Amino acid sequence: MNTKQKLIILSITAATTLFTGCANTTPQYMGANTTAKHQPLTMGIDRQDFEKAATESIESLLRGGALNKPGGGRYVIMMGRLINDTTQRIDTDMLMKKIRIAMLQSGKAVVTTAVKAGGAEDMSTYEVRKLRGNSEFKQSRIAKKGSLIAPDMSLGGKIMQRTAKAANGNQIVEYYFQLTLTHLETGLAFWEGETVIGKSGSNDTVTW
Amino acid sequence: MTKQFIASSLIASSLIFFSGCAAVSGHGGSLKKFNDDLSSGKCEYKFFDEKIKDEDDVILWGIQGGSMARNCLDYNKSNELFDKAELVYKEDVDKDGIVNNVGEGASSVFVNNNVNDYEGNVYEKVMLNTYKGFNFIALNDLSNARIEFNRALDRQRRAKEYFEKDIAKKAKENKGKKLDTKAAAAVYKKYGDVLNNFKAYPDFVNPFTTYSSGLFFLLDGDNSKARDLFKEAMLMEPSNKQIKSDYDLSEKLSSSLTSKNSKSYAWIIYENGKGMMEDEMRFDIPLFLVTSKVAYTGIALPKIKERAASYPFLEVNGKKTIMVANMDNVIKTEFKKKFPGIVTEAIISLTAKTIIQYQAKKKFGLFGGLAAAAYQGLTNKADVRSWTALPKNFQSVRVEITNKPIVIKDNNGKVISSITIPKNSNALIYIKSESPGNVKIHKTIFSKR
DSSP states (O other): OOHHHHHHHHHHHHHHHHHHOOOOOSOEEOGGGGGOSSOOSSSSOOHHHHHHHHHHHHHHHHHHTTTOOTTSOOEEEEEEEEEEESSSOOOTHHHHHHHHHHHHHHTSEEEEEEEETTSOSOTHHHHHHTTTTOTTSOGGGSOOTTOOOOOSEEEEEEEEEEEEEOTTSOEEEEEEEEEEEEETTTTEEEEEEEEEEEEEEOOSSOOO | OHHHHHHHHHHHHHHHHHHOTHHHHOSHHHHHHHHHHHHTTOOOOHHHHHHHHTTSSHHHHHHHHHHHHHHTTOHHHHHHHHHHHHHHIIIIIHHHOSSOOHHHHHHHHHSOGGGSOOOOOHHHHHHHHHHHHHHHHHTTOHHHHHHHHHHHHHHHHHHHHHHHHHHHHHHHHHHTSOOOHHHHHHHHHHTHHHHSSSOOOGGGOOHHHHHHHHHHHHHTTOHHHHHHHHHHHHHHSTTOHHHHHHHHHHHHHHHSSSSSOSSOEEEEEEEESOOOEEEEEEEEEEEEOSSSSEEEEEEEEEEEEOOOOSOSOOEETTEEOEEEEEHHHHHHHHHHHHHHHHHHHHHHHHHHHHHHHHHHHHHHHHHHHHHHHHHHHHHOOOOOOOOTTOOSEEEEEEEEOOSSOEEEEOTTSOEEEEEOOOTTEEEEEEEEEEETTEEEEEEEEEEOO
């Protein structure tokens, strides 16, 4: 179909829509989220959703006292597997980074980048050790064996999605941000948090 | 008289000119060429890239090109082409519904549906995400594979409500139009064999998507989600031994203390033969028009036809593959559901063109009538577009991985491939065979989760 034909069709469709009117199907938050400053732009997960999930998780984590180490000091946390079980191509770091920053700022925990589910986040820790025995480098400045700190806890979780059609013909989508902080020595979950974000909008197309 | 003839001819030819060649030639030729290229193992994507760049049937050539690239084990290219098609589904087609929009409706009536962009079938949307899932598996990108299988499942969920909504909308739209019921009856008589005598899947599901999603989640260590999906697939195919066996495994793993199985397995998915495709069918139907006199007029409609299978089954370490989904039946189910709409549209088009022809003859005489008849004849062309790279059916079998290689044989015992998998891993071996001798193998090793 060429541009001319498309233009004609477009104008006819626009005119038809204008005269028939249409229901308000722009995405809206549901439930407790109705007080949000801005209404969502999409039915997918957007920046505002990540911020809300991160803020709620951090508040709950710090309030709950899971990071208060008996006798003082800081816990070492490793990043576990965060499964994106939705239909959206999202970077889960958008959520995790905010939580990591808050944990560091609280002074109660540090995050290791040398141990991570799926491989170290920063390979530099291991790369510098390869310089042992290299006469070009001052050996006293190279990390000694036994200096890496193993993590005390692991932070992992899942982002889930449930989609359904509502009675009014709209589409409802709910995102569940579920996080767990596991104490690695005992295998016990010291903290768990869940943030649910619900949106309602047009059912014309898919949520991604 | 000559002047009038020229005028009418000009109108007719300009209508065809502005509608493009597809109005007269249809798409049969380009589809045949694609099918031949796919069978011969061609791996060139220039044609698809150009079609997409020109926004000329992006969905059709995105899905066909995506299949070709997948066959060539070029998974990134395949996903790139599939993504282009998915974007149009999402931005245009989903919002349209199966009912043509205003402009498309007029084109269908006064020219034919070939001039409109291809909008695809609902099962094609589901299969698109399923294939993207398998492409990401082959690329060892399990995070993105998970997203695609979730999308395929969501597409499937939407399928039912989509049909309920759109068929009702279409029926409502056609209600006010005067339809020749005798003409419609003549059409249905010719389609008895296609529309009946098969097992329709309920609610437009494709058990393959549900089953293969279950398999993916099992291989990714999400045993309870896998169990739920296998359970759902079992409801679609209650007596299927392979689905039952995989359900039992997922059930065992979800209820055991460790999610890892001490045994390692390889799943062999076999995509058999060529799925049903559309072909044009022409025949005469009676039309009662402006006069009480019956006029037999030729109608061109799409009809789905079966194509050949490849090996009836594969034998893997002595175990035969079992059919988990009949794609032909998925295609037939949807064709049957959409058929009343196609017939109505074709008869309305035929009636309109015949009335124009009658009026042209009345107003411009014999030559006017001839020009209108020529126009009608030229534009009497069925829309036969569909995703022709889909198979006839999907089969599966699971074998335990031992120190010995996995030997895959055809139904006559001839070895197709022998594959060695490291003992402590699981594996997915995906085999597509359009015809005997034409075999493509995709292999992915999974570390146990």
